[in-house]
Amino acid sequence: MRGLPDLWTHRNEGKDTWSAFDIIGHLIVADRTDWMPRVRTILEHGESRPFEPFDRFAQAKESEGKSLEQLLDEFSRLRSESLAALQALNLQSADLARRGKHPALGSVTLRELLATWTVHDLTHLHQISRVMAYQYREAVGPWSAFSGVLKCSGHSAP
């Protein structure tokens, strides 16, 4: 995404939807407040302390006044820190079976949390490719009939 014109990175799919820029802000917030903090909550408190609910709209504050390049740098730094911290825990199979409490979903395992971290990345890569393609929905002319990504209307969390 570095160096792309704003057309690709700062436009969304209409009212109350996210641009690629917004999505990077969301990934930053998720790495800072969600993934590794929840790993630690499971290891330290098990199911006795529910996870902090995740604020899915905190990225506006996160990204205010920043450029896309600044957000990408910040995400890259945070993700490296998260992965180093995860590796340092040296989790074993028994650890991965430990349970925590999701505020809406109930009992979950550490293994499920880590799988979800990965799928969350893929959800937003899937979304970024759709949001970017949307900006060219008219530019492709009759090829829109053959452009699969233009037929995706999104699959938001409830």
Next chain:
Amino acid sequence: MRGLPDLWTHRNEGKDTWSAFDIIGHLIVADRTDWMPRVRTILEHGESRPFEPFDRFAQAKESEGKSLEQLLDEFSRLRSESLAALQALNLQSADLARRGKHPALGSVTLRELLATWTVHDLTHLHQISRVMAYQYREAVGPWSAFSGVLKCSGHSAP
């Protein structure tokens, strides 16, 4: 995708669907036989010669006996060549308005062809993120309810 386990790169979504590996093979075939060759067909023949139909199943032959790393190297090389050739044409606005003939869609402009090249990349990035997430559809446990990419059932060309 480099260095990822086969779980992520060589599994598909079931019968008659593509793995990430298959998709890279498809992108190679498209760059070799479709995009720049069609640009040249428009510039040299206009609407008098329809484009060669694109073989959407040629990647099996393309990727036979190759590793993912070999395909990624090949795609990277081909794409660099395609972009250098495009730049060398030094296309002007009047060129972009020139028309060619798609075998199924009829009259199209060079501008639409180039926009479609981009959206085709995004369609397959969208597909790769979905195919990879599919491999973790059970691993995420109850989080599947919140995982948007797992709700995408694909949007294939007709």
